[in-house]
Amino acid sequence: MKQAGEANPLLDKSEKEIHRIIQDSNITVAKSFADLVRSSLGPLGAHKIIIDEDGFIIVTRDGRTIFENICVDHPIEGMMLELAKVQDEVAGDGTTSVVILAGELLSRAKELLMTGLHPSNIVKGYTMAMQEAILILNELAMPLSSQDKHSLLPVARTSLNSKILAGYRDTFADMVVDAVLRSKDAKNIYFQSSTGGSIRDIFLFNGMIIENRTLVPHMQNTVENPKILLLNAKLKLYDVKRKLGGAVDLILEAGQITKMHMAEFAIFSEIAEMINRLGVNAVLNSRKMDPVAMDFFRKAGIFAVRNLPSENLMRISELTGGRIVSDIDEVREEDLGHAKSIREEQIGDHRFILIEKEDSPVVTVMIRGGTKQMVDEVRRTLNDAIQTTIHTLEDRSILPGGGAVEVEVAARLRHFAYTIRSKEQLAVLAFADALESIPRILATNSGMDMVSTIISLKHEHSAGRISAGINAEEGKIVDTLEQGIIEPLGMKRQVIQGATMTAIMILRVDDFIPRKDLKKRGEDLTKEDIKVALKAEKDVEEAYREAVRLFGRKNVRDMIKVYGWESVPRVLNRWYGREVYKPLSPSS
Ligand SMILES: Nc1ncnc2c1ncn2[C@@H]1O[C@H](COP(=O)(O)OP(=O)(O)OP(=O)(O)O)[C@@H](O)[C@H]1O
Numbered sequence: 393m394k395q396a397g398e399a400n401p402l403l404d405k406s407e408k409e410i411h412r413i414i415q416d417s418n419i420t421v422a423k424s425f426a427d428l429v430r431s432s433l434g435p436l437g438a439h440k441i442i443i444d445e446d447g448f449i450i451v452t453r454d455g456r457t458i459f460e461n462i463c464v465d466h467p468i469e470g471m472m473l474e475l476a477k478v479q480d481e482v483a484g485d486g487t488t489s490v491v492i493l494a495g496e497l498l499s500r501a502k503e504l505l506m507t508g509l510h511p512s513n514i515v516k517g518y519t520m521a522m523q524e525a526i527l528i529l530n531e532l533a534m535p536l537s538s539q540d541k542h543s544l545l546p547v548a549r550t551s552l553n554s555k556i557l558a559g560y561r562d563t564f565a566d567m568v569v570d571a572v573l574r575s576k577d578a579k580n581i582y583f584q585s586s587t588g589g590s591i592r593d594i595f596l597f598n599g600m601i602i603e604n605r606t607l608v609p610h611m612q613n614t615v616e617n618p619k620i621l622l623l624n625a626k627l628k629l630y631d632v633k634r635k636l637g638g639a640v641d642l643i644l645e646a647g648q649i650t651k652m653h654m655a656e657f658a659i660f661s662e663i664a665e666m667i668n669r670l671g672v673n674a675v676l677n678s679r680k681m682d683p684v685a686m687d688f689f690r691k692a693g694i695f696a697v698r699n700l701p702s703e704n705l706m707r708i709s710e711l712t713g714g715r716i717v718s719d720i721d722e723v724r725e726e727d728l729g730h731a732k733s734i735r736e737e738q739i740g741d742h743r744f745i746l747i748e749k750e751d752s753p754v755v756t757v758m759i760r761g762g763t764k765q766m767v768d769e770v771r772r773t774l775n776d777a778i779q780t781t782i783h784t785l786e787d788r789s790i791l792p793g794g795g796a797v798e799v800e801v802a803a804r805l806r807h808f809a810y811t812i813r814s815k816e817q818l819a820v821l822a823f824a825d826a827l828e829s830i831p832r833i834l835a836t837n838s839g840m841d842m843v844s845t846i847i848s849l850k851h852e853h854s855a856g857r858i859s860a861g862i863n864a865e866e867g868k869i870v871d872t873l874e875q876g877i878i879e880p881l882g883m884k885r886q887v888i889q890g891a892t893m894t895a896i897m898i899l900r901v902d903d904f905i906p907r908k909d910l911k912k913r914g915e916d917l918t919k920e921d922i923k924v925a926l927k928a929e930k931d932v933e934e935a936y937r938e939a940v941r942l943f944g945r946k947n948v949r950d951m952i953k954v955y956g957w958e959s960v961p962r963v964l965n966r967w968y969g970r971e972v973y974k975p976l977s978p979s980s
């Protein structure tokens with residue numbers, strides 16, 4: 393048995409190899425992350441059930457939601473999650489595709505690395521392929537025939553296709569396009585939700601819906617053409633006291649209740665005067681109002697709401713054109729907001745205030761569903777479709793969906809590859825293969841024979857039918873443009889760019905570099921942990937734990953599989969730049 397410190401041939405030549413192990417292992421981590429959602433791609437993709445520690449469940453097949461809810465304990469997984477987030481933020485859709493494509497690019501890079509190709513050739517080849525692919529996408533893109541409802545409906549339908557609302561696709565595509573054409577901007581589209589009821593009860597509302605209720609039962613609960621006072625002022629007895637200085641205390645002490653009422657009356661008569669003068673018939677207050685105030689408004693027949701979150705009041709201010717005032721004395725006619733109507737309604741299990749305004753870009757999608765999980769998934773689905781439709785409206789360019797564009801770009805990339813004489817040719821070919829994984833997975837998830845579908849698709853494309861793609865529901869190859877299976881150019885472009893850049897970044901990671909400041913690096917450790925980490929003599933379990941903390945469990949397991957336990961202290965010592973752990977003999 394070798395003694396500690398004795399030369400170990402395996403370890404001696406490990407500098408380069410450890411880089412390779414880390415690289416390989418990073419690719420494996422990224423690929424397994426992508427594999428999580430493979431089966432969720434496309435209209436017939438599978439749902440995932442995510443269960444948290446408290447037993448709450450989320451049922452979803454939305455890429456970003458799946459990623460956000462899984463445990464990410466490795467930096468590479470963090471990068472993949474970031475990729476999905478950026479895709480969602482920039483394009484609003486395509487999160488599953490982008491992660492799958494990054495995983496495929498990496499697993500093909502791994503094969504190329506095994507054949508001896510240097511990572512820099514792969515990085516260069518992938519960059520060339522990405523640039524060429526974007527040019528091809530631009531060539532293939534078709535202008536949106538017009539910006540009307542008819543042209544946008546297929547885009548909304550394609551996005552809805554792959555989600556929980558697929559069965560009601562036409563109704564909801566209609567709703568999505570109406571919302572988008574009216575608001576033109578995602579920030580004008582609000583979501584509100586209530587359990588109780590079913591998907592069929594979902595509706596689009598012109599204006600805002602806020603979860604809240606009026607002050608007291610039987611208060612005026614619908615006002616047509618309201619003149620709305622937006623208030624940020626406490627209306628409580630306390631204010632009466634303040635207004636009259638110490639007088640109220642004296643009155644109370646003396647038990648002269650009548651006089652206290654007179655004091656209240658003084659304040660409320662001021663409000664009443666203002667209300668009469670300006671014709672106010674709705675008061676929306678972001679602060680408290682006590683029973684005296686409630687009774688006052690009820691008797692005056694005024695629609696009154698209290699405790700509205702300030703951000704809601706601000707949005708109502710934008711919607712109705714009213715100004716938020718904090719001093720009743722200062723209210724002027726021009727401060728009041730206007731709407732078609734304001735009303736309180738029970739929707740499902742909750743009560744809401746609905747402010748309707750027909751000539752405003754603000755709309756609210758009121759989501760209904762039997763359970764919270766259902767409501768949440770519907771919200772994600774509609775949001776995806778809205779974002780996709782908005783991006784199409786901005787981009788005004790569309791591409792055939794159902795895998796058609798991937799097959800066409802892959803075919804053209806292969807031609808491009810053969811014009812390259814250097815080793816990068818191999819990476820461009822690998823890139824084309826990776827792109828084709830999208831139609832391959834779509835075919836598999838749709839229950840079609842993957843191999844024959846891909847062969848037929850390639851055949852169709854070689855005959856110039858560039859929009860030949862998969863119709864998952866029919867399990868057939870169709871003209872996707874004719875069938876309205878289309879996607880926005882911007883979204884596809886983002887999928888290709890995002891996936892390539894992330895794959896390249898991951899390929900470039902071949903080591904984990906320690907931060908200069910040890911103290912800082914140990915910020916999340918207790919003092920005891922740091923003492924332990926710096927102790928020169930350690931047993932193997934401690935070294936393992938430390939390595940897992942620094943490099944991630946998957947990397948360390950892979951390292952041990954290939955090089956055995958003895959590689960653990962070796963790598964740790966490299967990390968610290970000195971011998972913190974005694975090298976172990978291979979048999980330890
Ligand atoms: N009817 C259809 N037949 C075949 N493929 C379709 C159909 N409708 C949409 N697709 C394809 O499904 C893919 C999109 O699937 P999906 O919506 O599940 O994933 P994503 O958009 O990448 O990610 P996510 O929606 O989770 O953010 C696209 O390639 C699209 O062209």
Ligand SMILES: [Mg+2]
Binds near residue numbers: 486551554
């Ligand atoms: Mg989608």
